[in-house]
Amino acid sequence: MSAVRIETIHATPGYSGFFFDDQRAIKAGASQDGFTYEGEPVTEGFDEIRQAGETLLVEVELEDGSLHRGDCAAVQYSGAGGRDPLFRAAEYAPVVEGPVAEALTGREAGEFLANAELLEDLEIEGDRLHTAIRYGVSQALLAAAARDAAATRTDVLADELGTEPATEPVPVFGQSGDDRYVNTEKMFVKGVPVLPHGLINSVEKIGEDGGTLLEYVEWLVERSQELGPEGYDPRFHIDVYGMIGEIFGPPYDREEVVDYFRALEDAAAPSPIQIEGPMDVGDREGQIEAMVELREGLAAAGVGVDIVADEWCNTFEDVRAFVDRGAADVVQIKTPDLGGIHRSGQAVRYCEGTDTRAYLGGTCNETETSARACAHVALATDAAQVLAKPGMGFDEGYMIVENEMRRTVARRNRDRQRPNTDEVAADD
Missing domain, CATH: 3.30.390.10 (Enolase-like, N-terminal domain)
Structure with missing residues (x-):
């Protein structure tokens, strides 16, 4: 042909x-x-x-x-x-x-x-x-x-x-937007595995001493057990947009900062917690150094909060720099920022064999078409988690990404059972 x-x-x-x-x-x-x-x-x-x-x-x-x-x-x-x-x-x-x-x-x-x-x-x-x-x-x-x-x-x-695709849907990460209570309750009811993002992008939302965020994490634990399905074991992922750096400042391995992260870990228990964008120092090299400093300080103190890279980690080259320096437990691969969608897949692959997990992210400001395409990247590379998108209403983005993965996994299972797949129709 x-x-x-x-x-x-x-x-x-x-x-x-x-x-x-x-x-x-x-x-x-x-x-x-x-x-x-x-x-x-x-x-x-x-x-x-x-x-x-x-x-x-x-x-x-x-x-x-x-x-x-x-x-x-x-x-x-x-x-x-x-x-x-x-x-x-x-x-x-x-x-x-x-x-x-x-x-x-x-x-x-x-x-x-x-x-x-x-x-x-x-x-x-x-x-x-x-x-x-x-x-x-x-x-x-x-x-x-x-x-x-x-x-x-x-x-x-x-x-x-050159990958072996996931055989089950990749864990979806739901984002609440500013409606961080009602939208998160929706996530609990649906048993979303990673949540709630939280949009903690101001001192008011985190609290001048970080106390407001601690109270929110305590609420997450309590409400997840009240509303989640039987056996529900969520991972909490909160984006603070550099606000921890705003209220504490450097150095990030000092006792005051480490103690705050210990308090976050205690508040989230027994669920694991990861914090995205703990600080934003204004350039890539400085951001990597600050993240390394924080991560090493937490490790030395035995604090089990994972750190997620976002700011200044945009391109494939940026992802490599953060991974090579050990600057994060999780690196967000912000799909629109990498350019071609294959570059996102290559960035996920770059995390293989390292102690950095790949979060296939993106933005609420995408479309259903780009979100579905990213669901295939997540499956093809078996990423650690994938963002529910687009929008900030949660339900729509979760439906789009989760259903695309389920549909694809089911189809691939059917294809493997057919003696001849030459007649299989392609994706829309």
Whole structure:
């Protein structure tokens, strides 16, 4: 059978699952006005501190007339922590339908990794493509390759990355948004394995001495046992957006800081707890040094709180740096920030054989299309956990990611039982 080739690529501006927020303005003290924020933005590209999230809806059209989707997405806190600038969909649509389409038209759809790598290397006027473009177009390329192979996207990725896919859904990490009590109770009822994120992004939410967060963790333990299914054993994962660093300051291996983490461990018992982004020092090297200092201090004191890298850990090169230096127990692979979706899979693989676990994350500001694509990355690489996304309402994102994994695992089980899989239909 002759190879199916790429005919063209279409791009249509659309909405993502949440909003773009100017993190620097918020950390500087911008006050909330209902759902929005008062004050002026400080990060380049923002017109408001909070503005509607955007996506670019990509369709790769093959010569057989089939269309395969991917959505360009950028993180909620774009332009912060060393990330690419704010993503304006209408601005980038001509780039996708122009230079990107020109580079990919005529190539074989089945050559996913080669096509995705071409996209990584493509430059426009000397600049690499925005991470959001590489992310969205590569999703569509993956879907096209699955069509060509009559296989799941999980299998295509596993073949390209040299992995053995997970045989069960990867543990899903639910995020509560600011509704950290009601949404977390929903997670307990559904037995979500990793939760609740918490969105602890201000001194008010953590408490001036950290006491407010300790009270919240105690509530998590009590309520999880009241509402969770029989035998429920959750892992607590809380993102503090650098706020522990804000209230304590360096050095991070001193007794006062270590004692606070011990208190978090005690409050969470018997459940394990991991803290994301304990500090944000403003650059990658400084962040790695601070994380190493904290991690070594906790280890020396026998404190079993795991530390999760987020800020300044954006690209594949960043992930390697954090892992190589032993700066985290868990590293978030923030999928839109790595560019091509295969790069996220490669980053998960880089954690293999180390004492750092891979959390396949992303952002609430994605779409259902990108979330489903990431579910296949999680399965193909057997990541430690995967984010429920998009949105901040929890239920929708959890349904999308969990169901995509369950559907794929069931299909792969059926495929293995068939004597001949040549006629298996590809993913949508």
